[in-house]
Amino acid sequence: MTTARRPATLDDVARTAGVSRSTASRVIAGTGFASPIARERVRTAVDLLGYRPNAAARALVRGGGVRLLVAVAGTSSAVLDDNYVDQVVSGAARVCAPHGLGVAVQWVPLDTPRRLTELTDDRGVAGLILVNTITPLLDLVPPRLRGRTVSIGIGSAAVPSVDIDNGGGTDAIVRHLYASGRRRIAMVTGPPWLTCSHRSVEAYRGLLRDAGLPTREVVGDFSAARGRAAAREVLRRWPDTDAIVGISDATALGVIGRLRADGVQVPGDIAVTGFDDIPLASVTAPALTTASHPVRAIATAAATVVLEKRPVPTRTLFPSALVRRDSA
Amino acid sequence: MTTARRPATLDDVARTAGVSRSTASRVIAGTGFASPIARERVRTAVDLLGYRPNAAARALVRGGGVRLLVAVAGTSSAVLDDNYVDQVVSGAARVCAPHGLGVAVQWVPLDTPRRLTELTDDRGVAGLILVNTITPLLDLVPPRLRGRTVSIGIGSAAVPSVDIDNGGGTDAIVRHLYASGRRRIAMVTGPPWLTCSHRSVEAYRGLLRDAGLPTREVVGDFSAARGRAAAREVLRRWPDTDAIVGISDATALGVIGRLRADGVQVPGDIAVTGFDDIPLASVTAPALTTASHPVRAIATAAATVVLEKRPVPTRTLFPSALVRRDSA
DNA sequence: GTGAAAGCGCTAACAT
DNA sequence: ATGTTAGCGCTTTCAC
Numbered sequence: 001m002t003t004a005r006r007p008a009t010l011d012d013v014a015r016t017a018g019v020s021r022s023t024a025s026r027v028i029a030g031t032g033f034a035s036p037i038a039r040e041r042v043r044t045a046v047d048l049l050g051y052r053p054n055a056a057a058r059a060l061v062r063g064g065g066v067r068l069l070v071a072v073a074g075t076s077s078a079v080l081d082d083n084y085v086d087q088v089v090s091g092a093a094r095v096c097a098p099h100g101l102g103v104a105v106q107w108v109p110l111d112t113p114r115r116l117t118e119l120t121d122d123r124g125v126a127g128l129i130l131v132n133t134i135t136p137l138l139d140l141v142p143p144r145l146r147g148r149t150v151s152i153g154i155g156s157a158a159v160p161s162v163d164i165d166n167g168g169g170t171d172a173i174v175r176h177l178y179a180s181g182r183r184r185i186a187m188v189t190g191p192p193w194l195t196c197s198h199r200s201v202e203a204y205r206g207l208l209r210d211a212g213l214p215t216r217e218v219v220g221d222f223s224a225a226r227g228r229a230a231a232r233e234v235l236r237r238w239p240d241t242d243a244i245v246g247i248s249d250a251t252a253l254g255v256i257g258r259l260r261a262d263g264v265q266v267p268g269d270i271a272v273t274g275f276d277d278i279p280l281a282s283v284t285a286p287a288l289t290t291a292s293h294p295v296r297a298i299a300t301a302a303a304t305v306v307l308e309k310r311p312v313p314t315r316t317l318f319p320s321a322l323v324r325r326d327s328a
Numbered sequence: 329m330t331t332a333r334r335p336a337t338l339d340d341v342a343r344t345a346g347v348s349r350s351t352a353s354r355v356i357a358g359t360g361f362a363s364p365i366a367r368e369r370v371r372t373a374v375d376l377l378g379y380r381p382n383a384a385a386r387a388l389v390r391g392g393g394v395r396l397l398v399a400v401a402g403t404s405s406a407v408l409d410d411n412y413v414d415q416v417v418s419g420a421a422r423v424c425a426p427h428g429l430g431v432a433v434q435w436v437p438l439d440t441p442r443r444l445t446e447l448t449d450d451r452g453v454a455g456l457i458l459v460n461t462i463t464p465l466l467d468l469v470p471p472r473l474r475g476r477t478v479s480i481g482i483g484s485a486a487v488p489s490v491d492i493d494n495g496g497g498t499d500a501i502v503r504h505l506y507a508s509g510r511r512r513i514a515m516v517t518g519p520p521w522l523t524c525s526h527r528s529v530e531a532y533r534g535l536l537r538d539a540g541l542p543t544r545e546v547v548g549d550f551s552a553a554r555g556r557a558a559a560r561e562v563l564r565r566w567p568d569t570d571a572i573v574g575i576s577d578a579t580a581l582g583v584i585g586r587l588r589a590d591g592v593q594v595p596g597d598i599a600v601t602g603f604d605d606i607p608l609a610s611v612t613a614p615a616l617t618t619a620s621h622p623v624r625a626i627a628t629a630a631a632t633v634v635l636e637k638r639p640v641p642t643r644t645l646f647p648s649a650l651v652r653r654d655s656a
Numbered sequence: 657g658t659g660a661a662a663g664c665g666c667t668a669a670c671a672t
Numbered sequence: 673a674t675g676t677t678a679g680c681g682c683t684t685t686c687a688c
Contacts, residue, residue, distance in 0.1 A: 023675075054388070055452035057388050061666050067395065086417070093430075105421040224611045254611060280612075284613070338682060347658080349660095354684095363658085660685105660686090668679095
């Protein structure tokens with residue numbers, strides 16, 4: 001038990017283990033050779049002294065950097081005020097903690113993607129998680145960070161992506177709507193620039209086309225406020241709509257709020273669906289029919305990919321499952 | 329414009345500025361003396377080269393650490409799966425980013441507070457933000473981190489606290505209820521061990537006592553599920569209840585869900601209030617009457633205190649304002 | 657006011 | 673298999 005004082009250094013460990021620093025370093029870092037005896041003695045010394053490698057020193061010599069950067073693209077820095085981003089950052093921070101790494105989050109202006117370069121020029125950046133990416137951004141990832149970058153959203157040849165299968169989730173939702181007899185189905189989409197939300201829209205279009213049904217699209221932005229406005233627009237343009245697919249749970253909640261204010265019954269007159277399955281989705285009235293979106297698991301996977309920097313598939317899709325509740 | 333390659337080091341800056349490393353270091357770190365001319369030349373060199381100090385090297389020599397640790401106390405690691413924690417971590421990460429620092433988050437078991445010591449023994453920890461603290465934890469903060477620790481919740485002589493004025497918020501809520509004619513007011517509290525939630529309960533008790541009204545308390549845990557169960561319990565124990573104060577918005581939503589399932593009108597039969605003013609509070613049906621809780625601002629303040637490590641008041645309370653909507 | 661020199665704690669050749 | 677030797681990039685006495 002360390003009595004008090006200065007945390008133990010590698011030197012202390014080596015000394016008490018009766019080996020050289022190099023040997024101690026090898027067994028601790030798990031790199032290079034070491035005899036079983038040496039290994040054992042070092043191990044003992046380590047937890048006798050309560051030794052914890054100094055992340056800064058390690059990063060300095062290896063040039064590995066000391067924090068994971070979560071770079072979020074968007075039109076304003078307000079993109080950072082988002083529960084989705086919070087979850088990604090927090091999830092990554094959780095994975096990083098045991099590795100002696102931290103997480104930082106910064107906004108990358110959509111119209112000035114090269115701002116990303118300033119961020120990644122910093123030697124302290126050990127890895128990069130891109131959120132809400134667009135292609136120009138992907139191409140700006142510096143060679144130094146190759147293999148240590150992952151995108152939550154669309155990827156590229158050089159940047160693997162980890163994402164939700166929103167196409168599949170939307171597919172399940174629209175099928176459910178269709179199966180329940182809905183035929184005049186509208187959709188409140190995400191912002192057009194956000195490439196990864198296109199898959200949802202495409203799933204919606206594909207299904208309706210196959211069914212010989214016309215599409216009814218209104219642009220949204222994931223927020224409840226836009227959901228409200230979108231609902232009004234849908235009602236105005238297509239008064240006979242019998243279902244509205246929201247791009248997010250917040251959107252759906254906004255839609256429902258607006259509909260109710262207009263005296264429209266949900267799901268009686270119009271069925272409404274969300275996407276995300278936020279914790280509150282089961283508590284609202286009516287409880288939301290939606291599709292799951294395991295953001296936390298995705299963030300964890302993304303951070304893990306960056307930390308372990310071992311080869312990964314270009315694209316990992318987390319399944320999205322239909323969650324049937326009362327709103328549709 | 330740096331053309332490509334290896335990021336500039338302090339040596340590069342010194343060389344192009346025609347001064348010694350020491351001088352360059354002084355002007356960049358803003359420490360020590362330097363002639364205006366030297367200062368100027370270094371400045372120029374810095375942005376000519378796009379120089380960014382290497383956080384790891386800096387941390388190594390100064391022993392300052394390289395990441396902020398958010399330590400969250402709780403009964404299980406599930407405390408980390410919480411929107412509140414997410415916001416704190418994300419907010420802190422945002423503040424840290426420009427300083428070349430990262431954020432890590434870890435759980436501290438409530439029954440093994442000394443686990444905190446293992447975390448803070450790490451030289452990489454530049455500062456500490458305690459969340460959901462209890463007194464034993466406060467006393468475990470090592471001297472090394474004095475002045476670089478802040479608690480979101482209760483504090484101590486050695487650890488300043490930054491927190492929400494939940495006493496004030498609850499006060500406003502209960503007064504509002506009373507003013508609307510409610511007299512049989514129940515409360516769903518937070519977990520008893522969580523000291524900082526006591527202030528809410530005390531405000532509730534104080535007001536009711538002053539009004540000569542009996543208290544009706546049920547233990548909750550901030551979750552909607554507990555809110556549901558608590559609502560049932562309230563109804564069973566005090567069937568004539570006409571208002572329920574929830575310790576959080578999620579709690580209130582759970583309460584409302586349960587009440588509605590039982591055919592109870594909200595706010596007609598029973599008024600229900602939350603606490604937090606989450607984004608969805610205005611979208612639910614009925615829209616939630618609640619008290620604001622600027623978690624993000626609090627997290628930002630906490631991280632700032634830690635980073636700037638300048639003397640701060642022992643206790644900073646962020647005001648909580650009543651937000652009147654439809655549920656009460 | 658400025659520079660020379662000595663590390664911070666660790667890893668990675670390079671011997672041995 | 674293990675030890676010796678250089679640094680990684682920066683800050684900071686300590687002389688000048």
